[in-house]
Amino acid sequence: MRHILPALAATALVAACASAPGQFGYTVPAQPEGSSGYTPKPGWATSKFAVAAANPLATDAGYQVLKAGGSAIDAAIAVQMVLTLVEPQSSGIGGGAFLLHSSGGKVEAFDGRETAPAAADGKLFIGADGKPMPFDAAVVGGRSVGTPGTVRMLEMAHKQYGKLPWAQLFVPAIQLAENGFKVSARLNTLLKDEKYLKNDAVAAAYFYKADGTPVDTGSTLRNPALAEVLRQIASKGSNALLQGPVAQAIVTKVQSHPSNPGKLALSDLAGYQAKKRDPICSDYSAAGKAYRLCGMPPPSSGAIAVGQILGILNNTNAASLPLTSGMGGVPGTVAPTPSADWLHLYTEASRLAFADRGQYLGDPDFVQPPGGSWMSLLAPAYLSERAKLIQPTGASMKTARSGVPGVVKTAYAPMPDQPEYGTSHISIIDGYGNAIAMTTTIEDQFGSRLMTDGGTGKAGGFLLNNELTDFSFTPTDAEGKPVANRVEPGKRPRSSMAPTLVFDKNTGQLVMSGGSPGGALIIHYTAKTLYGVLNWGLLPQQAIDLPNFGSLGGPSLLEEKRFAPATVEALRARGAEVREMNMTSGLQAIQKTPTGYFGGADPRREGLVLGD
Template sequence: MVVSASHYASKAGLEILKKGGNAVDAAVAVQFALAVVYPNAGNLGGGGFMVYRAAGGETASLDFREKAAAAAHKDMYLDSLANPIVEKSLYGHLAAGVPGSVAGMETAHKRFGKLPWSELLKPAISLATEGFQVTSRQAAELNGQAYRFHRHNALGTALLKGSGSWKEGDLLVQEDLAATLRHIAERGAAGFYEGPVAALIIEEMQRGGGIISAADLKAYRAVWRQPVTGTYRGLKIITMPPPSSGGIALLQLLQSVEPYPLQRLGFNSDSTVQLMVEAERRVYADRAAHLGDPDYHPVPQKQLLAAGYNKQRMSGFDWSKAGSSAAIAAGLAAPAEHEETTHFSIVDRAGNAVSITTTLNGSYGSHVVVKGAGFLLNNEMDDFSVKPGAPNMYGLVGGAANAIAPGKRMLSSMTPTIVEKDGKLFMVLGTPGGSTIITSVFQTILNVVDFGMGMQAAVNARKIHHQWLPDEVFLEKGAVDSTARQRLTQKGYRFTERGAIGRVDAILKTKWGYYEAGADPRGDDAAAGW
């Protein structure tokens, strides 16, 4: 089974599984297909994280997060008065970190793949060459971003309609991207980080005042890291370590609520919502103070996940009133993260499972398409603390643990996760959503484990989100009924309705041994099973 943000990508993964490929082979096909059919987050010019579990129980996690270029420095987005220049880290060439996705896919394939590398890129090459039909959602997004594409791509891009506006069913053909994919199919990661494609990236950097160099590209490596593991109600949780903050925060949240009878309290009752909010308040305060790239900052992982730590953190919790984020403060708040990421989950016939979350950061990243190469560059540099101690455009303040440094990986909330039950595969899940990723994965697990939902129902269920600062409870419309909301408001909680929270794509192994998909209806997401 494959669940992803696009039916084209899910079909590409399924084709590989039918040819005898394993979950990692299918993941490579899905990643490259998403770079073609889901350009706002699928990518060659971004990065991400993978959590893997072999059918026999072996686990691994791969960090292919982008890195700051060697010429990057902590003051690069400040003006002469040391004030942040917001646009510089959000749009254009200077916003891009060194991409990691292509290296990540090659690294994963070399260790776990089965089919020939070139075979895995055929679906993506076909989609780029022959084109695909854009959905109504994609047409609206491309039209809405047209002015930025014009601004940052003076030489044009396939993402701009020649005349008029994009409409549902229009064919998007990307010949330059197809050429890049052919180079990668022939030479692996070297077809991207060296040779003609690398030369096009450097030309683009020089044209737009970017700082990524040929040496930066050639030096990039994906890194195998030890997965973060923990338990929840007898289940084993396998998730991503730093520089993702997601895995540690997810386990902290689960530890925080485990002592309480959630099943009896009920799905999104006032008591359950209060409990989740108070856990999230404490965990996001810790995240802000303590998490960053472990190669540059000592992350106190053992202390944060030590038995009793999160129970002690919840000891000040008072059922009669709302907690105060000012009183909980553990440090400086982390910068806000963009929500346009994408996730896919895959299980093959043998039971090998892959959970991958990947991103350009903002929707369509930096909006810079590498001329002649056809792919978008990320704007991940905005995920660093642009100026530690100063508020960013969202009024949030970043800590020194996540300050810009040459070669450093920026902090992320991406939380690809695999869950075991009785030593066997139980669930594969993850989501886009910036800072809401962690709480979306958290609630989806609770929905299945505590509230007895199937996978699709758990994904569909309306969500809430609290991230310590601002001290508000964000919720999807209808997530909390009027009675529960009134009771919580009387206790001092403040609610803000917002649009969709997360886009979870997940797989559940049922008690009958079948796989059940959860493809999020908040997007054009689709499952493909066989």
């Protein structure tokens, strides 16, 4: 074990060594406080297995599971349950997730995305004035809550790939919830900035003190309600969440919101089905090597958009443009950065990809792919044609139109721009060679701002998602043509989550697992890391550390205080509108190396990699 927090490592190692094969004994580790700024991280080398997650306690739970002989899926379950407790603003049992799994060269995609209630329709987010609701007005309350799918999806994956008993995997989160965890600086900071959470009585009592200020950094926070709900799920499986008293508590919370009630019903929860889908895998060449990039298919747009951006770049001279010395690092330091010429090509490719995303992408159970196949959007000939729209040394296109992939045009209207937020990412490679990339979310920070105790009558509980606001608020265009990602009963909203597994195309061997939170910017954070490792030869930590950048179809977005003024001005000289802004990714990535693995975690959050 190398480059890990000594106190965290020592307790985990003692506990793990005491565990017999097939029997998982959990020991609560020392609890370091996380940070909320930019904390440089070394990257971590391991030889047998590795787990990367967004919080040290969650990472450690996964580590102890792997040490006890658990599989990557086992570890992912333990990590997710702890994240529900220690990173409640981002993901949890009240939300949804996408999981990619690789075993013996076989890649499978598990879809735990939330669904719209049966009573919802295209006018869900249209106000009394006939106009789309303001985003925050739609988010806060029961209207935005979709049927949570994370637990049922993990249950499906565990039945196929679990090695340790389901109930044992909940022990870390239950113990931490009962005995308490130390509030991180990041959670405290986000609570200070939060406007709406105090309006929910359950959340206010749990997250805030009597004077209205958030629980202090370093203070111990206990969640007996969540411990009880997790005990029920450990004993009875996902039915304990989606049927019975917990389900009733969720529905009551959603339907009884005083100003913004939702339509979620008990039948929506009981009828929820996780799905196994065929992954989206595309060829990619970089630095003379051939790779296969595998990601989630629709309803996620992540894999298609990432594949399009990288594929379009390969039809330009981007590969001949190396990193340059510049600002790049923590403010006041010098580190490698992409050049203005490369950023021009990247943001132009992004505009093209996001135009297709807005036109074509939606739940495949409701939306037909162009040309009869989602792979039409990644066809080499199509990407070559799209790349011809870029002027390598000329002006920015500023905005792009969607293309016509395949031979069949679809009859959908482009989706108007609207915000996307939230999420957490987990990457794990176990001692058996299995790998997972899992991105998990409740959407906005603190989701719908509704917290339920699950009917336990105890303090605390878990937050409910606001995933339905990932649908288009506008169901049709001015001519009545439907938007692919409009609200429909039982439909899954389009996502940007981009959990990714990379393979050597010639040998089939795993190269890398990675992904990020960040709303629609997930696509760019993930693409940046892939490009950094595969094209520029960086270690995962170095690629994660690179400044963030991208375009969602309009302005060129650059991480503030990370690019030299000359780079910004060079992009503006091409006619691009450039916005420098906070771009808080939460990347995790693990790369296969000749001696084992090397993992990286985002310095912008409190993540950590552990392994032997």
